[in-house]
Amino acid sequence: MMNYSSRPPEEPAVHARDLTVVRGPRTVLRGLGFTVPRGRITGLLGPSGCGKSTLMRAVVGTQAKVTGTLDVLGRPAGHPALRTRVGYVTQAPSVYNDLTVRQNLDHFAAILDPGRASADRRHENVTRAIADVDLTPHADALAGTLSGGQRSRVSLAVALLGTPDLLVLDEPTVGLDPVLRRDLWNLFHALAAERGTTLLVSSHVMDEAERCHRLLLMRAGRILADDTPEALRTRTGSDTVEAAFLHLVDEAAAAGRTKESTR
Numbered sequence: 001m002m003n004y005s006s007r008p009p010e011e012p013a014v015h016a017r018d019l020t021v022v023r024g025p026r027t028v029l030r031g032l033g034f035t036v037p038r039g040r041i042t043g044l045l046g047p048s049g050c051g052k053s054t055l056m057r058a059v060v061g062t063q064a065k066v067t068g069t070l071d072v073l074g075r076p077a078g079h080p081a082l083r084t085r086v087g088y089v090t091q092a093p094s095v096y097n098d099l100t101v102r103q104n105l106d107h108f109a110a111i112l113d114p115g116r117a118s119a120d121r122r123h124e125n126v127t128r129a130i131a132d133v134d135l136t137p138h139a140d141a142l143a144g145t146l147s148g149g150q151r152s153r154v155s156l157a158v159a160l161l162g163t164p165d166l167l168v169l170d171e172p173t174v175g176l177d178p179v180l181r182r183d184l185w186n187l188f189h190a191l192a193a194e195r196g197t198t199l200l201v202s203s204h205v206m207d208e209a210e211r212c213h214r215l216l217l218m219r220a221g222r223i224l225a226d227d228t229p230e231a232l233r234t235r236t237g238s239d240t241v242e243a244a245f246l247h248l249v250d251e252a253a254a255a256g257r258t259k260e261s262t263r
């Protein structure tokens, strides 16, 4: 039997080859190949509808009709052993409005780590997760009375409860003011640097790309680029990742036209 724990540390957190996903009548992801390095922040960027959420759902194992290879932390995506090792925050905050922040966290902590014997550890984990997302002053407030941004941070705290090795965050900064956005990005960097957490973070705001160690740029179900922000800017002769993205889009469109005209 393969011993996953003895694998070299440089093995990527996520490895995809020829990854294809069909949703309804449409092929939403087409033959993608990419890796997500461990302990780094990888940004998944692209316009609305390009397939970011679908890719994330495939990585966490909740997406149907996935073909090709998709390995996560050395196991096939969705493997039961990954349940406590992968944290996932969707775009819709999943919190109970009629419970306080702490009660929400207590509830999920009891599912993750049940039993009386773990009560002290659960309490510590809940207190830490609330502090991680800067909600300590609101720990006893009903979730229903919080702002949208605060509620999404409760969801993030739930994902942090199990100290996951891989954190998959679907547009975590949507609707947040600039100060909260900066604070969240600081938290992401602290998680990567201090806990070695791998983060896969989607966004359609290109200035957030500059805050990532690596980028997967997507368009229409395909990966346009898999590189560092700096390498992308240099390769395309652009000042910003946004300009680099537009350059790559134009390049792909021109290549598509050439293919058509030589048929």
Ligand SMILES: Nc1ncnc2c1ncn2[C@@H]1O[C@H](COP(=O)(O)OP(=O)(O)OP(=O)(O)O)[C@@H](O)[C@H]1O
Binding pocket: 023, 024, 025, 026, 028, 046, 047, 048, 049, 050, 051, 052, 053, 054, 055, 204
């Ligand atoms: N159940 C479904 N049946 C058919 N097509 C779907 C279904 N769900 C999503 N799609 C299509 O799949 C494509 C990718 O959707 P996805 O939600 O992954 O995009 P996204 O990049 O995350 O978009 P956004 O940034 O707006 O959240 C879209 O074009 C969408 O219309």
